[in-house]
Amino acid sequence: MTALLSAKGLSRSFGGVHAVRDMGVEVREGSITGLIGPNGAGKSTLFNLLSGVIRPQSGTVVYNGEDITTLAPFRRARRGMIRTFQLSREFGRLTVLENLMLSPQMQLGERLWPLFSRPSAVARGDAAVYGRAEEVMEIAALTPLRDAYAADLSGGQKKLLELARTLMIDCDLILLDEPGAGVNPALMGTLTEMIHRLNADHGKTFLIVEHDMDLIGRLCNPVIVMTEGTFLTQGVFDTIRDDPRVIEAYLGGMVDV
Template sequence: MSSMIEVKHVEKSFGHLKVINDCSFDIEKGSITGMIGPNGAGKSTIFNIIAGTIPLDSGQILLDGEDVSSLTANQLFNQGLLRTFQIAHEFSQMTALENLMMVPPNQLGENIFNTWLKPKQVMAQELEVRQKAQEVIQYIGLDHVKNELAGNLSGGQKKLLELGRTMMTDAKVVLLDEVAAGVNRTLLKDLTDNILRMNRELGITFLVIEHDMDMIAKLCDPVIVLAQGSVMVEGAIEDIRNNQKVVEAYFGNDAA
């Protein structure tokens, strides 16, 4: 297997506080890689650096072999790297189906002049996008609420919708931020099953930051443990759970 993402000697400080310290790891193509660590370990910071939300101070990020260290989130989106958020970011006054239709970039209808000069092309493209959205919303199991305002969906349904939005593009890799947060157990199973299907059937690579260890155990191999801004250990979840250094990092030196 080759690497989809390579994080090389990345460092990041905020003022005098160094949050990421010589951090290096690879995300293999086709994997579902988990990232865990105690509070303050730097998980969110390295996640946001990879996603292009905040700049790194030094080091390098490669996406599918290409240096993307200086690219913004919008530029990374066009390169096939997408992310979800711990709190879903839906267009609350649009339907679930319309939320999906908003995702594909560079739609002809976004330019008002095209609606006058190229109405047939605009309509044809919109039909294609709608058909794709119909397929995606059925795939993720939200067809029954496709005409419901997204703001009225439950927390779990909004997370599913965010996952569906990643399918409206040619995503190579998806970063999942606390996808289990605020989701009931039934919809959490739907989320987990959809991630596994997208990985298996569509070949999408995932990096998952998550506190729900049962979800990490079901989804992720390998698992990266971050502590004090760098990688402590990496491996299968069974080995991680039995690693004394990991136990101490989470619970202190007095942990049994």
Template sequence: MLEIKEVEKSFGGLTAVCDCSLAVQEGSITGLIGPNGAGKTTLFNVITGYYKPDRGNIIFQGQNIDGLLPHQIFQKKMYRTFQITREFAQMTVLENVMLMPDQQIGEKLWNTWFRASSVRKQEKVIQEKALDVLEFVELIDLKDEYAGSLSGGQKKLLELARSMMAEPKMVLLDEPGAGVNPTLMRKLIANIKKLCEEKKITFFLIEHDMDLVMNLCNPVIVMSEGKKLAEGTPDEIKKDERVLEAYLGGQYR
């Protein structure tokens, strides 16, 4: 579904992603792990158009997408969340979810004036969908709370809910488990599995929480110093000497 070929991205003299090649299979929940500064977030930023790669190709569903802008990639049904959540704090949970679709007719002034009834109709459809999505991620009881008042874990669930509104084919999650308590974590894992199985969404996710990675992801890709170091099942990765070495940075040799 997604193929990354010899991608490189530098910031001045610092090469964050270096000759990186990897692939994500359709229907999988692929994990991306690696030490701090390995280049994981930078790779996500390159894939989703936030940075232009200095070199290499990114192929999504058979199409070259490198060099496209974030909104163009979004239109191809690839959606991403951020390491730091980006909710609209002063809006309710429901409003945050309702904001997602990119073709709301109501946004155009012309339509609000002259086609008020169709705008109202569309808003109702979007609202119903948003309520369904909130039900799905079990945030429905908080629908009228301000998004800014949610806990870190609930904000992560809200991001997942927002991504579902866009009906993506692929979702990239940057540390979905960060700041999530164990109860919410179980919910998050169950929701991602359910979305993958029922809605046929492919996931590619960065995570430091090994429980989440080992329970959810297969395969797991390990990134170190800007490139892929290893790939395998969670069990294979746990036993891989090179992976241990990368995490310890060789300092205990």
């Protein structure tokens, strides 16, 4: 197995809270790897450590064979690793198209000074970025909403936009933090299909945090379980679902595994 992303011994506490402790994770190239665990298990903190939003107090992150533990998020993005956030981060007063055209500059750490008027790619009439945005809108079923303000989108449409933004630059690994949160059942089908196609047809590797066990069961292999900041077990979904330790971890939580 080739690990595209591999982390070992990651720890990070906030005050007295050990949000992540001695956590290891491997994401195989070409996989859709799931990451589940009860609320507060440390999943989003792990994403922050993997994507460079925060630094670990110990441990290493290796991507494509290179140690990236201390690299800034935009440098990781340049190497092909992109993430979304649990709460969507769209620009409400820009349209869907403009949000997409702005995305490469944001992800790659370019200067954003024209942001307060219009994204500079838009202002420049950047044809390549525009063409890509059109393709991405097709993939994400957002074409009919291209001129809608992001603030006016439904919660589910915002999640689609969040995923679509990651596609605006060339990347190999996409980390999704709860892509299904707040998405209605119809859009959930679109989202699941989109992730599947990006993996099967476009070769994207995914690491997905999600509480929706239907999405996890349909898409993810393997599924990693985290609890109390650290690794519990991993395996195929059907085995994980019946594992007494996993059920125990969720007891007192809210999800029927």
